[in-house]
Amino acid sequence: MGFEDLQHNFLTGRIEDLVKWARRNSVWPATFGLACCAIEMMSVGAADYDISRLGMEVFRASPRQADLMVVAGRVSQKMAPVLRQVYDQMMEPKWVISMGVCASSGGMFNNYAIVQGVDQIVPVDVYAPGCPPSPETLLHAILTLHEKIRTGEITRRPGTSVPAGEQATGGWVPTVPDAVRVATPR
Amino acid sequence: MTETTPNASTAGTTAAIHPEVPRLADRLVDQLAFPHRDTYHQMVSAFRDVGFELCADVCAVDYLTHPGRTLPAGVTPERFEVVVNLLSMSMRQRVRIRVQVPESDPSVDSIVDVYPGADAMEREAFDLMGIVFAGHPDMTRILMPEDWEGHPLRKDYGVGRVPVQFKEAPGPR
């Protein structure tokens, strides 16, 4: 019974995989429903498309207890600083799913009132297309996020130096754009 | 000055519930009224006393790029127009009061003391079109952020369209 026959199990797994497995299966979304996509997000939370099988059943209202912010809906210029404030108040590690084309790129409302893409305010991990994305699309986006967490890298390989200006917190820290209110051309 | 004075007699057409109710298209000729800016408030309270219980809608229209609209004789077309939509439940009728507001002094009397429900609609007309309602208790913006300059729904206000970049746009990261 050499070392090779040992199949991969709890004992032989690395602690990083354990932490990633724990994080992936208990991502709690913060209720950030803005517009029509919020209704589809609620129906994903309800009985028919049930995300509690992915460990995301409970929608935490306060960002202090949430890991994932699903930006569901169009982000107006008045809402941008509030969205940024809620994102800043979320505890690390945190992720963002930009649900729907309005959040991802301003969608069909290319005008003065809508921020053309929420990635000008917060770093986005997964974009879910659709207007509104059907619950299956949102589930697919959530599974893509799980995949991203699973293959993401937390600890830093020994010997790789910390890039200048970044704290030594492993490869996890996303760079946050500093724009808060994005002035679209008048 | 052609003003259709509101009187009970013109209120006969109650839509009785019989199959041959007049078709929507031909019943749509609502009562229109074109008061002058000074007699606007007095006409609104006159309509209210006659029996128009509910003020359905107050909105503003900017006629900068469409001056040639059909107006009854004697009404001088101005740039802005405040449109008030009153509804009478007892007489089952609507009336649309259209007031011309000049561009030089875009202000008109507020009807909040006659119809308290018009408070938010007037704030929206002020916010998006820039028409000040004199006597309104809380004349501030309602939809746009507080430090927003300009009134977006005016015709000379750009749509603010961000040109769609087809080339590989440098992402924030």
Added chain:
Amino acid sequence: MDQYLPILILGLLGLAFTVFSLFSSALLAPKKKPTAAKLAPYECGIVPGIEPPQRFPVRFYLVSMIFIIFDIEIVFLYPWAIVFHQIATFGLIEVIVFAAVVFVSFIYLISNGALTWGPPKTLQSGMPSRTSESTITRISASPPTPGEAA
């Protein structure tokens, strides 16, 4: 002596678990200097400009009083539960008397209006027990006489 060993182990395990869970978040969570936004009070996304007042109405204090009364009562029940078999009937009567005494203070608090919050319900008097059918009227499509008042 050996009968106390399980209690000791249990105590140590409890201690170990609390210490581990305290330091595990410090061990595993990313280290970031808390920014001003994170330290700001969370009020539904808005950073409040007006400082919350330090004075709170007395009602909140009364509710905490009720909690403390029953909390202490429970604390006394634990030792009683352990020796319950030895002091069978006497123990039962004694604890009932104890609970009654504590309950008297609860009655006093209720009579003082500790739990009656908010406004008196205006429509309460003379309100028949309503079902979703009882308080609504149905107006069917019978052709009304012209000019029927709303």
Added chain:
Amino acid sequence: MSEHDDREQAEIGLEDTERAHREAEERALVAETSEGAQELMPRGTTSAGELRQEVGAVLRLPEGGYVDPGDIDIDRRDDQTMIINMGPQHPSTHGVLRLMLELDGETVLRTKPIIGYLHTGMEKTGEELTYVQGATNTTRMDYLSPLHNELVFSLATEALLGVELPPRAVWIRMLMAELNRMSSHLMWMATNGMDLGSTSMMIYGFREREMVLSFFEKTTGLRMNHNYIRPGGVAADLPDGWQDDVEVICETVLARTYEYDELLTGQPIFRERTEAVGNISAEEALALSVTGPILRSTGVPWDLRRTMPYLDYNKLDFDVIVGSYGDNFDRYSVRLNEIRESIRMVRQIAEMMPPGDYRVQDRKVTPPPRARIDESMEALIHHFKVFTEGFRVPEGEVYVAIESPRGELGCYLVSDGTSKPYRMHIRAPSFVNLQALPLLLRGGLMADAVAVISSVDPVMGEVDR
């Protein structure tokens, strides 16, 4: 000694700059999300008129009556009350509504709804799109009943065009509008149950709503934002076998409404939180221009489908549900029974659905069927013209109002003869119903505030447009 003092000075100096820096950062943070004059100010700095609005004292003053802040003043001094935000990101505000409340302990004294956090400039976008594309823009306003928005925009366009619809198009529109009313009220039952603590109601409500949405997906291709009702008729005919789907929906949802009745109405908690909470009288509702289930719950029998019928509603036999006390419980029973009325109407529509065309055959308004394009050049030109430049609407202005699940939904359309609306203003019922909140919340508890907001059923998409 002095070198010790210098270090101390330096430290204090450092501390001051540190604190000054932190305060500056703090102030910048507050400035970012504050809305200045739109917010609720402490009582000392608000004007008497604004104070009256925030307290919800609405009824008209006797002529020449003067309001001195003294009598509105609540017997609490300024420093005992607390002004808090029930802000844009809140589980119970049904979207991004921000309510600033002045509280004395748990009792609400003053309220000021601050909206605009979902302002999408749809009326400006409406002026950019042609009449054919207009419905896609308005359908995203009230995203719980998108078909009603499309219906009001199409009715306004057709009123300007003066075009006559074939009967089947009219009846398909009525069918879809009533099904949409059912799905919107089911959604309201779900979120209202959740707000009052019965999370099982949320699951049941969504389960029934999924059935209606699957029928929508089968007919229009999308679960929401369908762009199905267009000026000139509907986009596509009903799928075959639609009668059985509609019959299954009606039967199941009708049986389920009695289950909801059993689940909620008898429950003492539900009763305690809805009876005599958020009262509004008929005069106050009319003064505040409130329409829809809230107005009907106060006893005013005003339903546009009955009193000012559009489409063919006068040929349907249905009841207008009217409450008596005007509190939360009445609004709940009005909406619950409106679901049953909608089911009755859908069944009648299913029986009396006329055959024929589902859209106007005038090729200037509606594109020709897809197959015709390959055969005739003229059809190709019509198809190309309708979809690129759109059809021209004669110059004029019109106001059309229909009964959406939330109240009177009106569309004021001004056209200048080109193929794009000159001005499109949508009279959103939630926008006006929301202004009744200061009156409804005054004097109630914080928990009642949650129940009242959910009973007003605002949809922020149509409030902020």
